[in-house]
Amino acid sequence: MKQLLNQLQNQRKYIKSLIIALLGILLASGIIAAPANAINVYQMPNISAGEPTWVIDKSEVLSRFTEGKLTQSLEDLAKATGNQVRLVTVHGLDYGETAATFAQGLFEKWYGNPEDQANQTLIVLDTVTNNSAIVTGNAVKEIMSDDIAESVASETLQVPLRDGNKYNQGFLDVSDRIVAVLSGEPDPGPPVVEEDINIAGNFKSAEETQESNATLWVVVILIVATVVPMVTYFFYQGFS
Numbered sequence: 001m002k003q004l005l006n007q008l009q010n011q012r013k014y015i016k017s018l019i020i021a022l023l024g025i026l027l028a029s030g031i032i033a034a035p036a037n038a039i040n041v042y043q044m045p046n047i048s049a050g051e052p053t054w055v056i057d058k059s060e061v062l063s064r065f066t067e068g069k070l071t072q073s074l075e076d077l078a079k080a081t082g083n084q085v086r087l088v089t090v091h092g093l094d095y096g097e098t099a100a101t102f103a104q105g106l107f108e109k110w111y112g113n114p115e116d117q118a119n120q121t122l123i124v125l126d127t128v129t130n131n132s133a134i135v136t137g138n139a140v141k142e143i144m145s146d147d148i149a150e151s152v153a154s155e156t157l158q159v160p161l162r163d164g165n166k167y168n169q170g171f172l173d174v175s176d177r178i179v180a181v182l183s184g185e186p187d188p189g190p191p192v193v194e195e196d197i198n199i200a201g202n203f204k205s206a207e208e209t210q211e212s213n214a215t216l217w218v219v220v221i222l223i224v225a226t227v228v229p230m231v232t233y234f235f236y237q238g239f240s
Contacts, residue, residue, distance in 0.1 A: 047110045061127055070175050074087075118139035152190075
């Protein structure tokens with residue numbers, strides 16, 4: 001009996017090691033996503049009005065080409081008009097924080113008084129949820145209305161994101177529209193959305209299928225880890 005218990009214990013250790021190894025493989029392959037590192041306002045770098053930093057891509061979703069083009073456009077805008085625009089991406093926010101509250105908090109952190117805030121525009125995107133927000137200063141509001149600003153965050157940026165997370169396209173479109181408006185040109189308006197008939201609406205997406213398969217594998221592994229030791233125990237009991 002003692003030998004049987006030792007064998008059963010060794011088998012459990014082996015299965016436990018197997019489960020850990022399999023979970024490690026799933027995590028490394030990206031099938032099971034590791035928790036994102038949330039960020040708060042106080043972890044963001046300090047930037048002051050007039051500082052030539054225009055793009056902070058914490059999520060690393062923008063290409064070097066896009067970041068360079070955005071930087072040049074926003075730099076030229078600041079020199080020509082005095083209006084400063086900064087674009088920020090983050091990957092996950094603290095519990096209870098939203099893109100809107102984060103953007104407002106960051107705006108107040110960077111620009112501590114109304115004079116510094118006046119000509120500022122800040123756009124924030126959380127790439128975990130793809131929620132976005134915009135905050136503008138009082139002088140900017142005289143040129144770009146709150147309705148246009150909201151449209152920039154909720155339409156100009158969001159339309160490309162809904163079409164396959166096209167972050168580069170979204171921010172380039174945002175830059176083009178804001179630069180035009182803050183330069184005194186007519187508002188180009190949001191992107192035109194073409195409505196597609198979704199004939200495959202009842203089918204799962206590739207991401208949903210992948211998540212479902214990952215969940216199935218985890219369930220199977222847990223069942224095996226529970227059932228195999230029990231079967232082994234009763235098997236040896238039958239021959240004892």
